[in-house]
Amino acid sequence: MLFDKKGSMDEHEAHDIIENVVAAGDIGMFSWHMDTGTFELIEHISGYRLQGIHSLPDFLERYVFPKDLEIALQDLNNYLNGKEEVFQSTFRVLDSKDKMHWVFCKGTIMESNKLAGLIYDVSANKMLKGNDYTTNLVDAKYLTRKLGNAIQNKQKENSIGALLYLEIDNLHSLINHYGFKFGSIVLYQMSRILLNFTSGKDEVSRFPNDKFMLLIDNVTSNDEIKNLGKKIIKMLEAPLIVEGLPVYLNVSIGMTLFPDADKDAIELIRQSDFAISHSKEQGSNRASFFDTELMETFNRGMQIESELANALNNDEFYLVYQPQLNVVDNIITGFEVLLRWNNKRLDFVSPAEFIPVAEEKGYIVKTGRWLLQETIKTARSWIDLGLEFGTLSINVSPVELFQKDFRERLLETCVKYDVPPEKIKVEITERTVMNSNAKNITIINDLLADGFKIALDDFGMGYSNFNFLFEFEITTLKLDKSLVEHIKDKKRRLFIESILKLRDYKDFDVIAEGVETKEELDTLVGLGCRRIQGYYFSQPLKRSVAEKFLMDFSNKSADMGK
Structure with a gap:
C-alpha cells in the first residue's frame, strides 16, 4: 500500500482514484x-x-x-x-521521447520513518519558480543557485568556469514597434542560439x-571565453526571421571567470553586468572581459556606493556656483548650482562618478532635496x-x-524662504x-505655469531632436560643451546657427x-x-567667492557706465 487509508474511504477505491489521477501523466507519487x-x-x-x-537519492539520480x-x-x-521543514525541489526531467519537463517534487517524513510525497509536471505553469516560461530556460534565481554550487566545485577541483552575460540592447524598441508577442519570439529564438x-x-x-546568462562549466583560459563572445556576436550578424521579418539584434556582452578569491554568485553576476556596461560604452555588438583594469573601476564604484x-x-556635500553671462549687454544672467562631494576616504569624487550611482541606488532624491533647499x-540670502x-x-x-511631491516641495520651499519661483531654473x-509620458510632460508644464524656468541641458550631445523643440515649451536651451569644443567644424557651426534661428522664432x-x-x-x-x-570667464565658485564675484562684477559694470 502506497499511502495509509484515510477516513471511511475504501482502500481499493482510494487506490483506483490514485491510479486514475497518476495515469493522466501530470502527477506522480x-x-x-x-x-x-x-x-x-x-x-x-x-x-x-x-x-x-531502493531510496529517494537513487530515484533522483535516475x-x-x-x-x-x-x-x-x-x-x-x-x-x-533539518535545514528545511519540507522536502521540495524543482528540476527538469527528460522523458522517453526526449521531451523536457519541469517537475516539482514535494514530500515529508510521515509515521514509520517513511518519506512520502508527490511529483507534479509543472511545465505549463507560468508562475513556476526555476523555469522561464517564454524560453523554457532556467530562470535567474535557479541559475544563481547553480552558480553558487559551481563556484564551490571549481574551488575543490582547482579548475575554472566562466559567466557570459548578454543583453539585447534593442529589444525594447522592437517590442514598442511590433508588440510583446513579437518580443517573446525574439527571446525564444535567442535562447535557441545560445x-x-x-x-x-x-x-x-x-x-x-x-538579458541571458551562460554558465560555462569548464574553460582553460581568458581567450577561450573571449572567443565565445566573439562567436556569438558573429552569429548575430545574420538577421533572425520573426513573423516573416528580418530582425537584426544589437547585443552587449560581459564576461568573467570564477572562482576568484571570496567572490560569491551575486558578486560575479555584478561583475559581468559591469562588463556589459563597459561594452555599451564602446558601441553596439561588443563584448568586454572583466579584467584587472575593469576590476579597479568596479572596486572604485563599490567604494563610492558604500x-x-x-x-x-x-555633511560631505557642498555646492559651487558657475556664472552665466550675457557678453553683449555685459550682465550676469544667472548661476548654475553644481553639487560637489569630498569624502574622507576617497577625497574629491567627480560628479560623473557619483551622480549615476546616486541615481541607481536611490540616494539622489534625498540629496536633491538638500540641494534644492x-x-x-x-x-x-543674495536677495537680502x-x-x-x-x-x-x-x-x-x-x-x-x-x-x-517634487513640484509641491519646490513650491513650499520657495514660499518658506520667500523666493519668487522665477528666480529658480x-x-x-x-x-x-x-x-517621458504625457503625465510627466504635464509636470514640466505645471512648473512653467508656476513661474519656474525650464532649461534643456546638454543639447547637441549625440542625437538631438529639432521637432521636439517645436512641441515642448522651454525657457533656456544649453548648447553642449562638445559643440563648443569643435566649433571650427562647419557642420557643428551650422547646427548652432540653426538653433539660434529657432531661438528667435x-x-x-x-x-x-x-x-x-x-x-x-x-x-x-x-x-x-x-x-x-x-572657464573662460569663471570656474564654479564656492558661495562666498560667488558673492564677491557678483559684487566685483556689479561695481565694475557701474564704473564702466559712468
Missing part, C-alpha cells in the same frame, strides 16, 4: 521507507519504467536531468539535515527583461544682500523630477523629456556651455550667441 530500504513509485511523466530503486541533479540532491540533504554554444554541464538562463550612503549625514536659501544674480539653475534627474536633459534663451578660449567666445558671439558659461 513516491514513498521511501527509510528503515527497510524500499521505494515505491507511481508516475507516468517520464515514460520510463524505473526499477531497482530521474533528474543531469544538469539539475546536484540541486535536487542538495534540496533533499537540506531537508534530511543553447548551440553549450555542452555538458553548461547552462543558459533567462534573466529579467532582455561611502555615498552616509555622505549627506556626514540650499539653493533657495542662497537665493534668499541686494545682489542681482538673475536665476539659480539646479540640475534635476528624472528620478527626482517625477517624484509625486530647473535643468533637465533632452533624454528626460523624450523618455520660439523665444527661448541659448547658453553655450564649456567656453574656455577667446576664439570659442568670438566665434559664438559672431554666430549670434550672447549667453556664455565656462
